[in-house]
Amino acid sequence: MSKVYIALQDNDESRYIIEAIEQDNPDATIIHMPAMVRVEAEGRLVVKRETVEETLGRDWDIQELHLNLITLGGNVDEDDDCLTLEWNS
Numbered sequence: 001m002s003k004v005y006i007a008l009q010d011n012d013e014s015r016y017i018i019e020a021i022e023q024d025n026p027d028a029t030i031i032h033m034p035a036m037v038r039v040e041a042e043g044r045l046v047v048k049r050e051t052v053e054e055t056l057g058r059d060w061d062i063q064e065l066h067l068n069l070i071t072l073g074g075n076v077d078e079d080d081d082c083l084t085l086e087w088n089s
Helices: 011-023 049-056 062-067
Strands: 003-008 030-035 034-041 043-048 070-072 075-078 080-087
Touching: 003 011, 003 043, 003 080, 011 034, 011 043, 011 049, 034 043, 043 049, 043 070, 062 070
Parallel strands: none
Antiparallel strands: 003 034, 003 070, 030 034, 043 080, 075 080
């Protein structure tokens, strides 16, 4: 297996998104860098709309992720409820 990752701008909104990612992916590694936060996991990483809405305290469209997105790595599967990054070996 290989690691998948997502990097977001280090801002107020992204902090809530990262908190939600941590809840849904307890084995993920969070790496704080200047102006960005990288989240990586072995094989699979999921961003769930419902969890982000709970942490943000408001409705959230999964497409809003792209406003804070810097880069990602892995095969992307995205629908209205979640974005999944996977690495198929």
